[in-house]
Amino acid sequence: MPAQEKGPQPGRADDGPWVTVIGESLVDIIHDPRRGTATPEAHPGGSPLNVAVGCSRLDLRTKLVTHFAEDPYGQMIADHLHSNGVDAIAGGSFPTSTAVASLDTTGAADYTFAISWDLKGASVPALAAVEGSLHVHTGSIASVLPPGNKSVRRLIEAARPHATVSFDPNCRPAISRDAAGARDQTEDFVAASDIVKASDEDLRWLYPGRTPDESMAAWLKLGPALVALTRGADGPVIITRRGRVELPGEAVPVADTVGAGDSFMAALISGLAQLDALGAPARERLQDITPGELQALAAYANRAAAITCSRPGANPPTSAELGSLTGSSAFRTGRPW
Template structure:
């Protein structure tokens, strides 16, 4: 079983003006939430671990998890509000986010509230702003450190400076998690924010020295690249008419984990033994899945049959 840890929220898209305001289109979201849904749609058994509000938005998020077949037994319910992420899109369909989440349910997960992991859990996925805001950040990082000897830990920083604007804070957390996670996936955009001027290969080499077994860098329309201690691979991006890129990185992560699992490489030993051609196959699969999401509005992740 996969356990995805982090935030669940509502993405609120701004629409046309009305006589007294704006039309809004609220959609279920949050990077870890999307990864959990993506894994379920790709036919992986998955549970979601995180704080979830009992308000109307939280109930809608819970209903979505249930409908997708995501196990909700590790959710920690709270009367605190749901985080709202107001999304605006530029002419190229690239999203800009404004978060309204201070004191929200997804941030309030503390160590004493942390549920016990099921024995079947063998992969823990972490990421996004839940790793840097408190108390949930410290709680999840401690969980990752505690479990890395017995379960595979995967991590995607998914930097959001409009949630936590201090780049040094993000750097500290990413450096800490790079020493804990055996699989790290990061976008070139995030690398540019975290380590300006440093080549991706140099950052990957540093993370591999710290303990990672696989480092993957996504480059949007330029495809993706990956390193292990013994192998290196690149894959071109799938051609697609982009509607928007919301959820593309989350799709890539879910598909990356899925394909590694399907090929029998989703373990520490399996990552270490990845040959270059198989690694390229994994990148291509994840890229195809991300392209499906880019062709749709919002984080509408593909099902297994839609990823050839």
Template structure:
């Protein structure tokens, strides 16, 4: 039976490593209806910078982890919004490719429980048009971890090229993958067909209970974890919304609870969880290889911290993750 893990000790006052976490993937313009801003006969939209990988990069940087974003950002008006948002969090944009194609647009509808559903406008968008030369030029030598997933691994023509990059790069760093299944854009069967291969490449697989149901309908989380471990992933984390998260390290499992929070919406919560997990693992010095030395207690403590980060994201509108100071967590270079 899964057992509860006590609250983690607060983080130490310095980072073990100065190496970057590299986040590769898309930026998405998340648009929401804004009734207050509309005149008669109009629909006003509020645009927020989003996209799973971009949200994760912002959350990591706000927590104080050195973060580099690897993406193709359009030169349109949305692209300027993305750059400003990532840059203001402290994300390194030096490797971003300036792209002539348009940005990806998502029209979001939020239900009474704060759950968002999206309609995407993504055909021929900048995010998916990677070339082999662009990916080969990305700086990864000083990275401890490469995080990717979401649409970057499944939208063509770039998806197969990104997967090959992960395969080449994993010798020198930890690989983290979040499938973040988007059935509105890509048939879940495409994810399902590639998932075992991603588990061969990934040290960390983080996904939601919604992802699990789309990938393996009706399969219990514990059984799914066993299959993904057998395929190669060492640490599998399934987030369960208000029920917390299931943490499975090499088949040894615990559940961690979710903090109580007044939910405004859940936009970006999973991305913030991933950022909190990677931040904590970086702090422990566990990134940079195959998670050598990581214990189940450390993984559970990292996930409990990640749940705090996600809860704070849920307490405000949109993908707006917390800063380190909101969690009592020192930013890099502070303290001793």
């Protein structure tokens, strides 16, 4: 399909720098036995799409470089992005991807995929997007699945002179069955990034022979300024060269965990934007985040994930729900909520 780009959305402030997210869009088909129905629900999803929506809801001007087709599922994705104020640059030549999510009794999701990934026809607007952005985020299936993964890597290299870069591997063993190959690809993206986030499940699969703390420290040595780990109900850990913060998970009634890590990532980006720590000229600022700022940042992203867990599906919070990082008690006192 030809590249498609949506213009600015009504009601959104259209000044200030852009955040660009690169990666897959898909439709989640959710089977939840707790709801007492055999009919699955279909929702737009994909980790990068969820991060883009999360960033936009937190008042960041956001573009998503992605793939979806001109088919019913693709229209569902296009409508979702438009309604959330995300400008879409869509390329590719395959049908819209799907993921079947089967939830267990705790709300945790297990996925099977029918997915393809490429950016055919979108290279020119995608390059313009990353070169005009304050920050660029990527990860998940888009960083490992050919042929699109090579395009993503080139876009990250083009972005670095202009923008800070974040990466979330969001590993999918059902897609990347070669753990050693996925590990090599992941470390290549880690080394090209300023901010990296992973889950404890990601690190256990990538590095079964070492602890998450050892893996985080090894990633920090590859070059990022900040490495974040999410651990579900056990809460997040964030490390920099200046310090480490660990918080417990927030106690909330869990509807499901779909999209919680993506909401954490979006809030991490938003929080760093509020600290003026995004953009290539701010790399030194990013390196110098204080322990108190790091504590507040972890609490802010932790809260975003908790809000998402409290309601069904990948439904990240708005800025009205989450508040601002600098206005929070955690920022003022250096203590979590």
